Amino acid sequence: MASLLQRVKSKMAIYAHRKARGMLDGEYGSVFRGRSLDFDDLRAYVPGDEVRDIDWKASARHGSPLIRRYVAVRRQTVLLVTDTGRNMAAVAKSGEAKKDIAVLTLGVLGYLAHRHGDVVGLVCGDSSITRSLPAKGGEQHLERLLRHVDAHTTLDGAPSRIQDQLQHVARNVKGRHLLFVVADELPADAATGQLLRRLRAQHEILWLTVRDADLAPSGMEPADSHGTADAAGTGDSYSVADSALLAWQPAASAAVAAAYATAVAQRDADRKAMLRAAGITEGEVAASDDVITGLFALLERHRRAG
Known part of the structure; x- marks a missing residue:
């Protein structure tokens, strides 16, 4: 029997181009990723991100909005x-x-x-x-x-x-x-x-x-x-x-x-x-x-x- 997970991956590839997949992945992360005080990295702002997560100093240096991400408190x-x-x-x-x-x-x-x-x-x-x-x-x-x-x-x-x-x-x-x-x-x-x-x-x-x-x-x-x-x-x-x-x-x-x-x-x-x-x-x-x-x-x- 063909892998069901492979079908899932194929469907994601067919019906969501690379940018959309990235937004879906980011949406999951922004909703459910645990927060702590430990800074992880920066990523580009996408519509829908919380304004409070914008790193304004880094954004000014970069020339476009950047979002702060934090190390997960625990695995979900x-x-x-x-x-x-x-x-x-x-x-x-x-x-x-x-x-x-x-x-x-x-x-x-x-x-x-x-x-x-x-x-x-x-x-x-x-x-x-x-x-x-x-x-x-x-x-x-x-x-x-x-x-x-x-x-x-x-x-x-x-x-x-x-x-x-x-x-x-x-x-x-x-x-x-x-x-x-x-x-x-x-x-x-x-x-x-x-x-x-x-x-x-x-x-x-x-x-x-x-x-x-x-x-x-x-x-x-x-x-x-x-x-x-x-x-x-x-x-x-x-x-x-x-x-x-x-x-x-x-x-x-x-x-x-x-x-x-x-x-x-x-x-x-x-x-x-x-x-x-x-x-x-x-x-x-x-x-x-x-x-x-x-x-x-x-x-x-x-x-x-x-």
Whole structure:
């Protein structure tokens, strides 16, 4: 099997030119690199850097703004938390399998962590089981984590329930970590909101949602938001949660389509409000092509919020 991490590196090379990759790398560093009083080096200012980090004397000598960087206080522990339930084996908005987008996203963030000397661990699972792999460094370890997610996200698995993985973190993970959560479109409720606030009090949290497919996208073979197109090409879909057939034809009705769009917008608004109330920065991706720009925007929003 081809290396999943190599796919991550290839995607980064294809969809982010050298300057953009450098900005993504710098964004990660500016957000999560520990601070101490020990000066490390200077680098060129890029839009979005904190003004307080500008070394004005060095900038005057150099003729352009330079940013001070400091030695990390300690190595960061990054914990990838993801959903490997069968909901994540369904179709994303782009028509790709959600798990392929999730693996790419986890790989990009994990690779950034590796480049900065951070260690990376994994908590993943579904409604029946939660698995945990300890945090370590190195590309081989990151490859194992990505393969674990890829191998355990199947249509034969149990339904998704990211709350179970978050509960596992709350019960078992000591100390302060960076949690990078990649999940399906999480419905908001009071219990989940309380759990998220509890986790945020201890950890730094970034959340990335992989968007569902449209109920009836334009074209001949629509796929349900939690389903997959009929292999026979009939255009029907089924729910991966309970295998129920989901006929798409009613969405041809303007009234039904409008009601569905309203319900989706309300669900999104409720999720965003729940995460915002917990102090968690959220981003969204709908396709593998969105991952680099989506992750950069997520890191930038988190830095500005913090």
